[in-house]
Amino acid sequence: MWGIFIAVNSLPMGYGTTAMHWIFVFFQLLAVFHSRKED
Incomplete structure (x- = not known):
């Protein structure tokens, strides 16, 4: 899950x-x- 979160936040602002x-x-x-x- 965190991998997706990091990937989204790492996208260029113009994406x-x-x-x-x-x-x-x-x-x-x-x-x-x-x-x-x-949990």
Whole structure:
């Protein structure tokens, strides 16, 4: 999971829109909180 998170954050700023970047971050945060609840 973190590999995907790092890959998204490492993308050049011009690769996609800032909105899409934050959408990815938002879903990553949801995944982190969800995994914490199950542990």
